[in-house]
Amino acid sequence: MSQAAVIFDKVSKSYPFYTHITAGLKKFIFTLPSSLKELKSKSFEALRDVSFEVYRGETFGIVGKNGAGKSTILGLIAGVLKPTKGRVIVRGRVSPLLELGAGFHKELTGRENIVLNGVLMGMTRREVMKKMDSIIEFSELWDFIDQPLRTYSSGMVARLAFSVVAHLDPDILLIDEVLAVGDLSFQKKCLKKMEEFKQRGVTTIFVSHSAEDIKKVCDRVMWIENHTVHKIGRPHEVMEEYAFTKALPEPKMML
Amino acid sequence: MRYFFDLVYVLTQKEIKVRYKNSVFGYFWSIMHPLAFALMFYMAFKVFMKVKIEDYPLFLITALFPWQWFSNSVSSSLFVLMDNASLIKKLNFPRELIPLSCVINHSMHFLLSVPVILIFVYIYGRSPSWWLPLGLVLVFVPQFLLSYGISLAVSSLHLFFRDLDRLVSIFLTLLFYMTPVVYGEDMLPENYKYILYLNPMAPLIICWRRLFLGQSFEPNLLLFGFLYSLTIFLAGYSLFRKLSWRFAEVL
Numbered sequence: 001m002s003q004a005a006v007i008f009d010k011v012s013k014s015y016p017f018y019t020h021i022t023a024g025l026k027k028f029i030f031t032l033p034s035s036l037k038e039l040k041s042k043s044f045e046a047l048r049d050v051s052f053e054v055y056r057g058e059t060f061g062i063v064g065k066n067g068a069g070k071s072t073i074l075g076l077i078a079g080v081l082k083p084t085k086g087r088v089i090v091r092g093r094v095s096p097l098l099e100l101g102a103g104f105h106k107e108l109t110g111r112e113n114i115v116l117n118g119v120l121m122g123m124t125r126r127e128v129m130k131k132m133d134s135i136i137e138f139s140e141l142w143d144f145i146d147q148p149l150r151t152y153s154s155g156m157v158a159r160l161a162f163s164v165v166a167h168l169d170p171d172i173l174l175i176d177e178v179l180a181v182g183d184l185s186f187q188k189k190c191l192k193k194m195e196e197f198k199q200r201g202v203t204t205i206f207v208s209h210s211a212e213d214i215k216k217v218c219d220r221v222m223w224i225e226n227h228t229v230h231k232i233g234r235p236h237e238v239m240e241e242y243a244f245t246k247a248l249p250e251p252k253m254m255l
Numbered sequence: 256m257r258y259f260f261d262l263v264y265v266l267t268q269k270e271i272k273v274r275y276k277n278s279v280f281g282y283f284w285s286i287m288h289p290l291a292f293a294l295m296f297y298m299a300f301k302v303f304m305k306v307k308i309e310d311y312p313l314f315l316i317t318a319l320f321p322w323q324w325f326s327n328s329v330s331s332s333l334f335v336l337m338d339n340a341s342l343i344k345k346l347n348f349p350r351e352l353i354p355l356s357c358v359i360n361h362s363m364h365f366l367l368s369v370p371v372i373l374i375f376v377y378i379y380g381r382s383p384s385w386w387l388p389l390g391l392v393l394v395f396v397p398q399f400l401l402s403y404g405i406s407l408a409v410s411s412l413h414l415f416f417r418d419l420d421r422l423v424s425i426f427l428t429l430l431f432y433m434t435p436v437v438y439g440e441d442m443l444p445e446n447y448k449y450i451l452y453l454n455p456m457a458p459l460i461i462c463w464r465r466l467f468l469g470q471s472f473e474p475n476l477l478l479f480g481f482l483y484s485l486t487i488f489l490a491g492y493s494l495f496r497k498l499s500w501r502f503a504e505v506l
Contacts (some may be wrong), residue, residue: 015504016504018415018504018505024416024417024418025416025418025419025422026418028416074345075344075345075503078345078346078347079347080343080344080345080346080347080502080503081500081503081504082500094347096345096346103341103342103345103346105269105273107272107273108269108272108273112269112272115265116265116266116268116269119258119261119262119264119265120262120265120342120346120348121346122258124257124258124261125261125264125265
């Protein structure tokens with residue numbers, strides 16, 4: 001296959017426990033020695049020795065339980081986190097599809113939010129203005145576009161968010177389980193748009209809990225379990241096994 | 256560069272729109288607040304305690320407006336990073352633009368209130384200095400740097416120390432009374448004069464008042480204020496840069 005767009009090379013990421021300081025300056029200062037020691041020694045390992053490559057133009061799914069480390073992977077790709085160990089190589093412009101409402105403000109109208117979000121996602125204001133009509137048309141929110149966002153339903157917000165992203169020109173697109181909201185016809189539209197992105201050679205990284213969506217759009221799937229890579233492979237194989245283990249009860253802690 | 260400008264523009268526009276959409280009287284309120292304080296201090300210090308300062312309300316107003324700009328910038332910047340947590344966790348863009356848009360927002364409010372200050376100056380039959388247009392720029396720049404520098408520091412530290420907001424509000428109150436707002440700098444006893452040098456806001460407030468009341472220009476004082484502000488800005492900026500890649504971890 002073609003060149004890799006994203007490379008994770010033995011990446012580990014651990015977070016210090018910030019609770020000691022976030023509990024407050026007062027407490028931090030009064031227990032300074034132990035706080036400092038704790039800050040240095042104790043940490044939470046979100047990813048351990050993760051290696052994988054995402055090829056240019058492919059749609060790459062990530063599945064795993066809550067807290068397995070999926071969001072940390074997306075954060076590392078987006079460049080908002082730095083790995084503790086290992087290397088993350090990203091080639092191209094990354095556009096994350098923000099979770100519901102992020103980058104939006106509920107007091108601003110739909111139109112104003114399109115500008116805000118579009119610029120945050122890397123377009124200039126002029127580019128956003130040029131694409132405005134097309135974005136509004138894609139969102140199908142004609143009647144509501146000049147209403148403040150607080151009057152929108154969550155499905156409508158998701159439509160607006162995806163419509164902005166659909167008009168970006170990314171090399172790498174990060175999608176973090178947003179397709180679940182919005183009605184069926186809009187979901188279909190989103191999947192179609194993702195297909196279109198793919199035709200254009202955009203690399204998509206897709207985090208979802210829906211086995212259906214994963215099977216529909218992904219070329220390969222990575223299964224993250226216990227903060228490390230459990231399996232990478234064809235969607236059908238991986239999702240079958242994933243569905244199987246998910247059905248099992250959680251192992252009980254033996255004391 | 257063009258993109259950078261657009262980013263600042265939309266973030267600031269957001270701040271301003273949000274502020275004015277909640278009430279039509281947004282501008283009115285930002286002027287009422289310092290005027291109410293002026294009235295309060297006037298009653299307490301002039302009417303009840305009989306301080307000997309000429310045109311005391313005007314004396315207060317010329318210092319309270321610039322003070323409010325500074326103190327609002329600092330106290331509202333405390334929460335800007337938290338308010339934009341979802342952006343910081345997902346998008347990689349220069350984080351220092353978030354507090355910047357907050358400070359620009361308050362700076363615009365200050366600039367819009369300058370005409371109000373001038374109206375009071377003329378009501379009291381005074382006239383501002385001949386160097387007013389130039390002076391506005393010369394005193395604006397250091398105060399902007401100072402406000403932005405402190406905003407950078409407190410907004411980033413507040414993510415790590417979640418009780419910092421209380422400390423900052425105490426600090427702002429103390430600093431207010433260490434700054435010659437309700438009293439004149441010449442009223443300080445000789446052995447307390449050093450307070451003025453500990454306080455980066457003191458030279459700026461003195462300059463604002465001299466500017467609006469048409470008193471003489473003191474280049475040394477302004478230079479001192481500028482260097483002070485620049486130092487604090489650089490310190491705040493480098494602290495912010497050091498902490499900024501941990502923001503997504505702690506939010």
